[in-house]
Amino acid sequence: MIPAKFDYIKASSVSEAIGLLDKHGDEAKLLSGGHSLIPAMKLRLSRPEILIDISGISGMNSITEDGNEIVIGANCTHAAICNSDLINSDLNILAQTAKCIGDIQVRNRGTIGGSLAHADPAADYPAVVLACDANIVVEGKNGSRTIAATDFFLGIFTTSIAEDEIITTIRFPKVANGNYQKFFQSASRFAVVGVAVVKEGSGVKVGVTGVAGTPYRATAVENAYSGNSDAASHAIEGVEDELMSDHFADTTYRAHLAKVYVKKALEA
Template identity: 45%
Template sequence: MIPGKFEYFAPTSVSEAIGLLGQYGSEAKILAGGQSLIPAMRFRLAQPEILVDINRIQGLEYVRETDDYLEIGALTRESAIEKSTIVQQRYPMLADTARVIADPLVRNMATIGGNLAHADPANDHPATILAYNARIVAEGPGGERIIPVDDFFIGIFETSLERDEILKEILIPSPPGGSGGAYLKIERKVGDYAVVGVAVQLTMEDGLFKSIRIGLTNVSSTPMRARAAEALLVGQTPEEALFDKAGRVAAAECEPWADLRGSEEYKRDLVRVVTKRAIRKAIERANGVL
């Protein structure tokens, strides 16, 4: 399996990259970690005429915490996120996610920006980033803009990024006290795309759910939140019966399809079970259990 021919550019600045994207329009494709793109090119499912390799751009690989956000550079490799102490201690759901993406070697190349910009509903980060209510920082010819994550995924393999925009940074709001999160993934074997994945990020206050966001992996054509399940939980007292109900609601609102990973019915039921488990684990973490 040999990729088709293409013209290769390796810009060293974001503005140079944006210029190339502007110049070549839909013929151009950004190469970040390349771990999804290059296999697609080998099968000639993707045949871009222009590749804009952004790996030469300095300053896009970092994980740092400010007062308001965890800031992650778009080119940050999954392995760096997985191994980051800040992430492990303060953003365990993100650590959960990074460590179940593909395999350790792929994670040494794969980037969080690529994972999100590819907008594959089977990718793991979209669910987590939705649950975190993150913001996506994009830069285009007109400068930077911040895209709320709820507006980011707009279709299958489609985001609200303009053709000449580059995803630069992901901003995850610092969780207030009493917060916890967890990402649980069911896979046929290690390294597989999710049969289903559930990301839950919540904040407890006075023994009640103050807020909760639930992201789902690979059960809809566009990465989705289980909004009805979230709505059911907010303001309520955590208890098993309620988790079960939330699981059922999430199972009803997702839109899985039958494939080799399972029937629609099976996937819905896994969403139900795994949502419950993710809520339990997120609560444990909110209570200080890592």
């Protein structure tokens, strides 16, 4: 399997990468870990003419603390997230999620920025960025802007990142009480259902991936929550018409699993 021909440019700075994106428009694609993009290119389902490798840009793979936030460079690998002391102590839900992604080899290469930008409807991170109310910081030719997680995912493989923009960092509030629960598809090991729950005071925030074409905040669950897991029955409220279906899980079963996993995450 060989991708169609393309030119490869290793960007050394964010501004260089943005300039290249601006210049080449939709002929160009960004390459970070490449674990979704390269297989798609080999199957010739994706055929960019220019690949802009951003994995070597310095400063994009740090994990730092900024007041009550943890700032994660978009090029941080899943493995780096699993192994970060800071994340393990102050944003454990994210470390827990990263451990569920792919396998050792994939975690060693795949990045959080790449995964979010790809917006696979069955990826794991979306549930967590939603539940944590994380902010995705992007930079483009008009400068930098911050996109709230709830405004980030627009549909299957679709986000609100503009064509000339790059995710530079993801800013998470510190989370003391959160967890991610996943029921994986037995072949791909992507989420059939992935539920992230963050508990704050008497309230709860719930992010759901894998269930609908777009990952979502289960606001109906959040509104109904009163300290126990009964609210799980509202897991798919509002997305009933967008439930995904395949030979592993039809809509009925997926809806059931969503309730089971919301309950599980609420009880964890």
